[in-house]
Amino acid sequence: xxxxxxxxxxxxxxxxxxxxxxxxxxxxxxxxxxxxxxxxxxxxxxxxxxxxxxxxxxxxxxxxxxxxxxxxxxxxxxxxxxxxxxxxxxxxxxxxxxxxxxxxxxxxxxxxxxxxxxxxxxxxxxxxxxxxxxxxxxxxxxxxxxxxxxxxxxxxxxxxxxxxxxxxxxxxxxxxxxxxxxxxxxxxxxxxxxxxxxxxxxxxxxxxxxxxxxxxxxxxxxxxxxxxxxxxxxxxxxxxxxxxxxxxxxxxxxxxxxxxxxxxxxxxxxxxxxxxxxxxxxxxxxxxxxxxxxxxxxxxxx
Numbered sequence: 001x002x003x004x005x006x007x008x009x010x011x012x013x014x015x016x017x018x019x020x021x022x023x024x025x026x027x028x029x030x031x032x033x034x035x036x037x038x039x040x041x042x043x044x045x046x047x048x049x050x051x052x053x054x055x056x057x058x059x060x061x062x063x064x065x066x067x068x069x070x071x072x073x074x075x076x077x078x079x080x081x082x083x084x085x086x087x088x089x090x091x092x093x094x095x096x097x098x099x100x101x102x103x104x105x106x107x108x109x110x111x112x113x114x115x116x117x118x119x120x121x122x123x124x125x126x127x128x129x130x131x132x133x134x135x136x137x138x139x140x141x142x143x144x145x146x147x148x149x150x151x152x153x154x155x156x157x158x159x160x161x162x163x164x165x166x167x168x169x170x171x172x173x174x175x176x177x178x179x180x181x182x183x184x185x186x187x188x189x190x191x192x193x194x195x196x197x198x199x200x201x202x203x204x205x206x207x208x209x210x211x212x213x214x215x216x217x218x219x220x221x222x223x224x225x226x227x228x229x230x231x232x233x234x235x236x237x238x239x240x241x242x243x244x245x246x247x248x249x250x251x252x253x254x255x256x257x258x259x260x261x262x263x264x265x266x267x268x269x270x271x272x273x274x275x276x277x278x279x280x281x282x283x284x285x286x287x288x289x290x291x292x293x294x295x296x297x298x299x300x301x302x
Contacts (some may be wrong), residue, residue: 036082060099187289231246
C-alpha cells in the first residue's frame, strides 16, 4: 500500500470527527425544540437523552470528537459514531450546519500490534519496547485461556490448495496494514480506557492481528479458534429459531468480559473489556469500532 493511500485512509477516517457545527440562526427556539424532539423519537433509552441534550454542546468551536468526549464526561452513553449520526440527522432537519473542518489531528494513542502472519508483522509499524503489563490484564489473559481451553473445533480444518493460501495470505497482509494505517484503533484506545485488546480473526478461526494499548501476550490462535466455534454454533442455534442474526456474544469472566462480534463475511472481532468498565459505553464503543473496521475491510483502497 503506497504512502499516499495510507494518508488518504487516515484523512478519510478523521475528517468526520474534525467537523465543527453551529446551530441554525434562522430557526426559532420553538422550531429547534420541535425538530430535536422529532429526532429523539427515533431513538430509545440513553441515546434519546443524548439527542435532547446535543444542542448545548454545539457552540461553533468544538469539533465532533470534543463533543463526544464532553458528553461522555457528563454521563451520556454515546460513542463517537452515535454523536456523528445524531449531528447528521440534526443537519438534515436544518437544526445545525457545518461551520468548518478543524485543521488538527485526532489525539494519538500508541497502539501495539501483533500480526499473526510474519509477513504482515514485518510491514506494520515497529512496536515500542515492552512496558509492564497490568496485573488485571494478566489475570484476564489467564481466565480467557482457561475458558477457551475447554472449547475445541467440532471438525478438523480442511487443507487449502497452496495457490489459494497465497492469495488469502496476501489479502490478510493488506487488511492488517489498512487497519494499522487508518487510525481507527488509535481512536478507540484514546477514548475508551476499559478495552484491553481487540483481536481480528477469520471466521475459520485463524488470528489476523491483535491490537492493545499495552503489550499483551495471549494465545491468539486459541482465542480465534474458540471465538469462531462460539460464533458459528450460536448463530446456527439462533437461526434455527428464526431469530435475527446475533449482534454480539458476551462471555463473562471474574476479571473481565470477552465480546465476540461478526465483522464481515470473512472476519470476526474479539474485544476484551475490563470488569471495571462502564459496560454500556464500552459496548457502544465496540459497536462503533466494529462498524468502522467493517467499512474499512470492505473498501477498495488502491
